[in-house]
Amino acid sequence: MLKNYLKIALKVLKRNRFYTFVSLFGISFTLMVLMLSTAFIDNELGANRPLSNKDRILVVSGMGMKKWQRETNTTIDTIYRNDSTILDTTIIETPIVGNSQSSSSSQLGYDFCKEHILPMQSPEMISLFVPQRQIEVYPNNARLELSTCMVDANYWKIFDFDFVEGQPFGESSIENQSHHTVLTEEAAGKYFGAQDSYLNRELVWGHDVYKIVGIIKEPNTSSFVVQGDAFMPVTNLPDHALNYGYGYFGGCNVALLAKDGASGESMTAELKQIENNTEMKDGFDILYLWEKDITDLYAWPIIGSQDTRSGNKFLMILFGVLILFLIIPTFNLINLNITRILERSSEIGVRKAFGARTDHLLIQFLFENIVLTFLGGLLGLVFTFFAMRWFNKAQILEGTHLEFNSTVFGISLLITLFFGICSGLFPAWKMAGKEIAVAIKNSRI
Amino acid sequence: MISVNNLSKSYFTDTLETLALNNITLHIEKGEFVSIMGPSGCGKSTLLNMIGLLDSPTEGVIRIEGQEFRHKKEKELARYRNQNLGFIFQSFHLISDLPVIDNVELPLLYRGTSARERRHKAEEALAQVELSHRIFHYPNQLSGGQRQRVAIARAIVGNPTILMADEPTGNLDSVLGDEVMKILMDLNQENNVTIVMVTHDENMAQKTHRIIRLYDGNLVN
Known part of the structure; x- marks a missing residue:
């Protein structure tokens, strides 16, 4: 079954070239920025x-x-002595x-x-x-x-x-x-x-x-x-x-x-x-x-400010920015995935008519997303390699030397994969749960 | 084989209820080839979808081989469709990204059949519709008639006892339509497959054992 899914996944990627380009670019670029950011943070704040x-x-x-x-x-006391007033302040x-x-x-x-x-x-x-x-x-x-x-x-x-x-x-x-x-x-x-x-x-x-x-x-x-x-x-x-x-x-x-x-x-x-x-x-x-x-x-x-301990706040802001950076392309991917899956309404209807369960379809679409994310990850790896070389050579921030960190890459890939899965899960779940008659009726074929 | 009792189907919007099928009762025998006819919008495809367990009725009961499906879970319905029913659609609904052989293998994929057996059975089904030479072609490389034959091969690859055909000749010219009809009749006669076919074409309907006529969601005697 996985072979069939892989075949479909690659075909879909080839068929919708613009969608594939946008998705792959989004994933690889996100991954590259994540890698550069984490390498930069590691460079600056790591225990090196x-x-x-x-x-x-x-x-x-x-x-x-x-x-x-x-x-x-000020307290003023008035004292009368010998017919005269004395002030005691x-x-x-x-x-x-x-x-x-x-x-x-x-x-x-x-x-x-x-x-x-x-x-x-x-x-x-x-x-x-x-x-x-x-x-x-x-x-x-x-x-x-x-x-x-x-x-x-x-x-x-x-x-x-x-x-x-x-x-x-x-x-x-x-x-x-x-x-x-x-x-x-x-x-x-x-x-x-x-x-x-x-x-x-x-x-x-x-x-x-x-x-x-x-x-x-x-x-x-x-x-x-x-x-x-x-x-x-x-x-x-x-x-x-x-x-x-x-x-x-x-x-x-x-x-x-x-x-x-x-x-x-x-x-x-x-x-x-x-x-x-x-x-x-x-x-x-x-x-x-x-x-x-x-x-x-x-x-x-x-x-x-000088009299506050702001390191944790700084790290939280940094973490928040990174999450935001991941969430925005994730929403874009969800949007793209919905459009892409809607185009495949007929396929969903037919698969269900012939016995596919909702979980079969969910797995299929998630598998496709994982393939896409994996390809994006490979591209991201290449982009990161060249971007780091350029960054280190150009010395944009003097003294900064970014190093490729395989752990960071692994974590970044996992994060991207997680968001890739999330971006596929919602549209896949939405479409997989659709009534068969409606899915077939709404198809554009 | 198939018994439909007091079947109704309504579609609801916020303010409107549209009655697509009204209190339909009918019975189809095993091995029967039945056609459903009627003007556009009379509920033919809706009825076929109900019988094929692709849609659920608002009221009424459908029994196939004595089994009732009102309270069955999605999983059980999927398994039943996979093992007992085959579908042919007017627009073929082949998966354009897969070659013919993979399209035909589709029902077996959800049955857990081994890859080798899937391949063998799909080749047999394609041979039955005389398309053995096209197994690695993609749907867009085939004519309309060939596509519908692939769709028939897909419908019969799992040896279903019932075939649901929704205007199978509707997108074909008369020659290709006759070809497809002949395959369906052969399947019915030689393999004793029960066929329920929706059609607009009176000539095609006349070739079947019985015609069920619908008008405005009602059965016409």
């Missing part, structure tokens, strides 16, 4: 190097302080919690981190780093702009970069303010030109000379915590770049690595304690830390 530990990482990317508005109550200021009068925010100061964050007990490891400082260097008298990330020794343990050669600088480099640097392959190529090895070569920044101790692959993700062309010991930064404003603010971020996946909450709780226990300065009433996971950080510039 150097963010293999992403589920255990919290980043404190900044802090803020707020001063509440004050309600002023009492003024009481009460803060109105929640009504901000002024606020100030920044990244964290190096000294604040050393005093308040580094002593934390709940994380397994803490790294202090200053991300995304632009510098200018002049290889062969040509200007080259590099993005630096000034890091400590733990940074390399929390973020597992892929070293092409050499190794990260360690604790002694931090303590000794050594002029060591780790460059990305691309930055090294730009600075030195293509070389077999860049180790022990020297990069000149201003009056300082930095020795190349390691070369890393560019991370795929655009997350700013791991972005940079050159990574240098954080202790090489002058104090004014590390500490400014109120004694708490500065240029630092902190990455906290949880002991395991479940201990993120204890880190959050300990950060809350820091917020509550830190002495307020300059009349501010509260201090708060922007503590985010890797997804929050990604979502932050897209949908969130």
